[in-house]
């Protein structure tokens with residue numbers, strides 16, 4: 540018999556030039572309150588929060604439990620070893636570019652780790668998470684916390700085969716593919732304590748898979764260098780105090796994903812072109828949050844005025860939205876036992 544809570548923060552990935560590299564965890568978290576029985580029993584899942592009317596609570600259909608069952612299968616178990624009651628409380632908007640699927644995948648791996656007493660470290664759990672989210676930016680930020688850059692190591696031919704099954708194969712068709720080990724490495728960057736993340740969240744959904752499908756397979760050398768230059772500068776400039784807002788703003792520009800996704804997020808380009816330090820005191824810059832449609836602005840003051848400016852531009856494009864002013868979740872994902 541045990542009682543514990545899993546907490547996993549939302550994330551804003553890419554931060555402009557850091558496509559599939561950079562991610563920021565946000566102090567806006569989903570929680571899973573778990574009670575286990577002393578012996579075998581049913582799995583009872585309940586859910587409250589975003590999209591509650593469409594999220595299935597059948598363990599075989601819910602992403603959190605599907606991921607947990609995948610991890611158990613990889614460790615020789617066909618089902619949860621004891622009875623489980625799990626209540627998910629999820630404010631992270633689904634399909635909006637705030638890492639909801641990243642957080643759900645992490646929650647599922649942590650659930651399996653605790654219920655089956657697998658003893659996996661966060662680094663070891665990341666190997667399982669990366670089987671579901673093949674880009675490390677959002678999941679590494681949500682798991683480890685803060686402003687985080689990460690990469691996947693080169694895979695052998697054998698290891699590449701492990702990545703062949705799709706999410707559906709792994710989650711719905713119960714394919715058994717043990718993840719390669721030590722898949723990713725990460726680094727956490729300093730964060731200016733005055734810096735806040737303003738997220739403006741449109742009402743409409745944009746599936747990450749759809750937003751990735753519009754991207755080109757190849758890029759020009761000029762565009763690659765454009766992003767490389769800015770990514771390095773951005774990761775250094777964000778931690779400076781006082782911050783050089785003009786440097787952060789230029790460093791948040793991107794050529795690899797935002798230009799191709801702009802048509803999917805009406806108002807994005809105007810927001811990015813408007814949110815300049817010379818126009819709006821306190822703002823450092825803005826970008827698409829993850830695969831969108833949420834837009835992220837970084838600022839050290841004047842938060843409400845900046846947010847209202849972004850909301851106004853979306854409204855002008857016929858899009859209703861809400862905003863949050865958040866700080867990074869520096870601790871990342873966590874498990875807390877109450878008994």
Ligand SMILES: Nc1ncnc2c1ncn2[C@@H]1O[C@H](COP(=O)(O)OP(=O)(O)O)[C@@H](O)[C@H]1O
Pocket residue numbers: 569594601602603627629632633634635636637638639640641643745746747748829830831
């Ligand atoms: N807490 C959750 N419980 C169940 N499924 C979830 C949860 N969070 C995300 N999902 C699944 O992930 C999908 C959204 O993933 P994705 O398109 O990558 O958008 P996001 O930018 O929110 O990560 C949802 O439609 C749902 O299928």
Ligand SMILES: N[C@@H](CCOP(=O)(O)O)C(=O)O
Pocket residue numbers: 550552553558559560635636637638639640641674676677747750751796828829830831
């Ligand atoms: N680098 C990815 C990040 C997706 O983040 P999400 O929160 O939208 O799932 C991408 O831009 O496709």
